[in-house]
Amino acid sequence: MTSAPLVPGPVTARVPAKVNLELLVGPLRPDGYHALSTVYQAVSLYDDVTVAEDEQWGVSVSGALAGGVPTGEDNLALRAARLAAERFDGTPVHVSIRKGIPVAGGMAGGSADAAATLVALDQLWNLGLDREELETAAAELGSDVPFLVAGGTAMGSGRGELLAPVLARGTYHWVLALAEGGLSTPAVYAECDRLRHGVPVPEPVATPALMAALRTGDPHELAPQLVNDLQDAAVSLRPDLGDVLSSGMEYGALGGVVSGSGPTVAFLVENNEAGIDLAVALTASGVVRDVRRASGPVHGAHVIHQRVD
Numbered sequence: 001m002t003s004a005p006l007v008p009g010p011v012t013a014r015v016p017a018k019v020n021l022e023l024l025v026g027p028l029r030p031d032g033y034h035a036l037s038t039v040y041q042a043v044s045l046y047d048d049v050t051v052a053e054d055e056q057w058g059v060s061v062s063g064a065l066a067g068g069v070p071t072g073e074d075n076l077a078l079r080a081a082r083l084a085a086e087r088f089d090g091t092p093v094h095v096s097i098r099k100g101i102p103v104a105g106g107m108a109g110g111s112a113d114a115a116a117t118l119v120a121l122d123q124l125w126n127l128g129l130d131r132e133e134l135e136t137a138a139a140e141l142g143s144d145v146p147f148l149v150a151g152g153t154a155m156g157s158g159r160g161e162l163l164a165p166v167l168a169r170g171t172y173h174w175v176l177a178l179a180e181g182g183l184s185t186p187a188v189y190a191e192c193d194r195l196r197h198g199v200p201v202p203e204p205v206a207t208p209a210l211m212a213a214l215r216t217g218d219p220h221e222l223a224p225q226l227v228n229d230l231q232d233a234a235v236s237l238r239p240d241l242g243d244v245l246s247s248g249m250e251y252g253a254l255g256g257v258v259s260g261s262g263p264t265v266a267f268l269v270e271n272n273e274a275g276i277d278l279a280v281a282l283t284a285s286g287v288v289r290d291v292r293r294a295s296g297p298v299h300g301a302h303v304i305h306q307r308v309d
């Protein structure tokens with residue numbers, strides 16, 4: 001008796017969001033990107049991305065946060081799948097995304113989906129890619145895609161795609177204030193350039209005090225080191241973020257910073273209980289649309305499920 005050939009079943013990868021603990025923005029480079037020195041931390045808000053063999057390329061998005069995500073060729077996960085197919089001789093897949101990461105929120109949701117797609121296809125197509133091969137493909141898709149493959153806490157240089165490990169002890173607790181609508185990353189970088197016009201901008205260098213704070217594992221040490229050179233630009237485009245930042249501090253956050261290009265604001269709190277208190281206070285205040293609690297660091301994109309058909 002001959003049995004039907006085994007078809008590889010759909011593979012699901014889970015991928016976290018990120019916050020930038022430090023985001024130092026250097027001069028605009030000739031290729032249109034800014035030189036960066038950043039420290040990323042992966043935090044426990046997740047998208048789940050499933051890839052399945054199909055007759056044609058496609059992508060679908062579900063979940064309460066799915067609004068605003070493109071479902072055509074612009075979707076970064078679909079772009080990741082097509083890039084992987086070109087490079088590794090793959091056939092069409094359908095990508096299904098369950099969104100738990102705010103869209104256009106400065107938490108790298110699209111980049112996360114691209115990272116998860118690469119990791120899931122590595123398994124679906126049995127490619128056996130090593131970390132370097134995954135991160136090289138990731139860098140072609142966006143500056144912070146390699147970090148979403150890596151996860152943890154890491155330093156990013158170049159345009160953000162060159163990663164180096166950072167020694168971080170402990171677990172940090174975050175309250176994330178979500179905003180109505182998103183901010184465009186290129187628009188925020190452009191506003192940063194506009195605000196700094198005529199001011200000399202040095203090459204960015206990671207702050208030793210931040211690295212020292214991360215080695216202590218103490219959120220009180222980390223809080224004063226949180227810094228984002230895009231924050232003024234994000235607040236300039238969205239002045240309501242100024243109120244969000246001051247409310248969070250008033251209600252007991254140890255520190256607060258706009259996440260990446262915003263408009264999400266990340267508040268560092270002492271522990272889980274303090275996170276619950278701050279989330280309740282911010283929600284009751286009406287200054288934020290919605291809040292999420294998260295902790296970090298967590299792992300980067302990883303396979304959580306493969307169905308065997």
Ligand SMILES: C[C@@](CO)(OP(=O)(O)O)[C@H](O)COP(=O)(O)OP(=O)(O)OC[C@H]1O[C@@H](n2ccc(N)nc2=O)[C@H](O)[C@@H]1O
Pocket residue numbers: 020023032033034035036038105106107108109111141142143144145158159160185186189259260261262
């Ligand atoms: C600002 C950051 C901070 O981590 O995150 P988000 O807020 O988007 O999550 C990143 O730099 C976003 O990285 P990513 O979203 O991957 O950006 P990319 O697709 O590579 O670039 C989109 C556009 O952002 C601008 N850009 C991006 C990276 C960089 N180092 N300099 C830039 O000027 C450029 O205008 C570029 O065309």
Ligand SMILES: Nc1ncnc2c1ncn2[C@@H]1O[C@H](COP(=O)(O)OP(=O)(O)O)[C@@H](O)[C@H]1O
Pocket residue numbers: 068069070074075076077097102103104105106107108109110111113114182183185260261262
């Ligand atoms: N899979 C995806 N998830 C979210 N946004 C996506 C995706 N693919 C493309 N995009 C586009 O990327 C833009 C930036 O989204 P996102 O990566 O969530 O934010 P940010 O760059 O602020 O971290 C969105 O406005 C959306 O148009």
